[in-house]
Amino acid sequence: MVSTSNFVDVVAREMASGVETAVECWMAQIDEALTDLHLTSLGRLNAVTQILANYKRLTGKEHLQRRTRSGQCSMVSEAVRSTGNWPLTTDH
Numbered sequence: 001m002v003s004t005s006n007f008v009d010v011v012a013r014e015m016a017s018g019v020e021t022a023v024e025c026w027m028a029q030i031d032e033a034l035t036d037l038h039l040t041s042l043g044r045l046n047a048v049t050q051i052l053a054n055y056k057r058l059t060g061k062e063h064l065q066r067r068t069r070s071g072q073c074s075m076v077s078e079a080v081r082s083t084g085n086w087p088l089t090t091d092h
Contacts, residue, residue, distance in 0.1 A: 026055060 033039070033047035056062060 026051065 029051045030048055033051060034044050036044065036047070039047060056064070
């Protein structure tokens with residue numbers, strides 16, 4: 001017989017796996033849009049905008065929650081502030 005704590009652990013692991021799979025799917029779509037050599041810079045931006053719009057539509061989230069400056073989500077503004085540009089790697 002399965003104990004309650006074992007059941008909760010199994011459900012939690014399954015949920016975490018589902019979240020990881022979903023995030024990886026979204027990141028793969030964004031990566032594909034950003035590395036598509038057939039798109040212009042504006043085309044890449046539009047493709048990522050469409051991915052974001054699709055995410056918002058599917059989840060029903062009109063606005064995404066932003067973290068405070070000390071949170072990990074602020075890495076974009078921190079990177080831009082320190083260099084004046086988004087630091088892009090050119091190793092692909």
